[in-house]
Amino acid sequence: MNRTARLYALVEELRAAAPRSLTVAALAVRFEVHARTVQRDLQTLMEAGVPVRSTSGRGGGWSIDPEMTLPPMRFTAAEASALAVALAAADASAPYAGAARSAALKIAASMTGPASVATQRLAQQIVTLPSSFDPVVHAAVEQAVATGTVLRLAYVDAAGHESDRLVEPAGLLTADSRWYLIAWCRTRQAGRGFRLDRITAATLTEEPAPPHDLAELLRDSAASGAVPPVTLAPLTSQAGARMRP
CATH class of the missing domain: 1.10.10.10 (Winged helix-like DNA-binding domain superfamily/Winged helix DNA-binding domain)
Structure with missing residues (x-):
């Protein structure tokens, strides 16, 4: 062995x-x-x-x-290739990119046979242009979303205006290869989307954030048509089943 x-x-x-x-x-x-x-x-x-x-x-x-931990999983060659592509898309600028890298290591270590060969071959055929990001900002945003904690942001909008915000996170939106924090902004008293690469500083407070409905915050915005990714449907359906009495 x-x-x-x-x-x-x-x-x-x-x-x-x-x-x-x-x-x-x-x-x-x-x-x-x-x-x-x-x-x-x-x-x-x-x-x-x-x-x-x-x-x-x-x-x-x-x-x-x-x-x-998870029990043993056996991936087909096609499933392993799909995972390689999905993990490649989670580049350094994406939320939870660090966890994605460690997941890739564990998946690679567990695969053998045709699935392993197919994934290694495909991995050698994927490249990406690196992007700049602040790992401290990403870590704060990730933790705020995961724990439901109020977040203090320093943000630069599309016009270059800087502002400080206290926000209550509701979730994350991805569109056109960019990531946004969707949150209730206490400064504007409305739902807002904050592009992660425009957040210049982020600090977790110790205050729990009230729950917000992600779809409700996106209503009447340019992202009102956003829908959950089809690939995540099995996870969201399991979460819903656990919440039902």
Whole structure:
């Protein structure tokens, strides 16, 4: 078993045992390698962001939080190619680009056979023009949207006018390869779209933002016809099912 396959198998072995811990010695026997090899592999998984953790003392060992990981997935060559294209579109200027890069690493590590070959071939045929962005701004916007927190912005509009805003985030809009934060602007007392590359500074406050309906904020705007991406329909339908009593 090569190292990539072993890393993948280690995660699944820990998932199967959860919430129990497994010792390095037991894992070494299971995969027929030295204990120090398993220790290095577990450290690699931890550094890659996989939620593995170790506990010391009697009964200690390594474990994983199964709710923070996904079960094994088998992609066809066509599905793997589609993922490569989608991840390529999430360049450095897109929201959650850092998470997209780490996801690409995990997907690549888990794929074997024709799917892996097809994805590698396609990845060598995709290029992108780099764009400038402020990672601090993006991180603040991402966290504000994910946690529903009021955000303080410094913004430059299309005419070059600068302003400071307190906004209540509702979501993100993508159009013509640009990304916008859609939010209720307390300064204008209305829904507004803020192009991410025009936000010059962003700071999270400690104030929870009231919930806002994204479609309602977009009504009567140039983006009133925006619809959820078809590729995200399975995720939005699952979220709706969980919210129903």
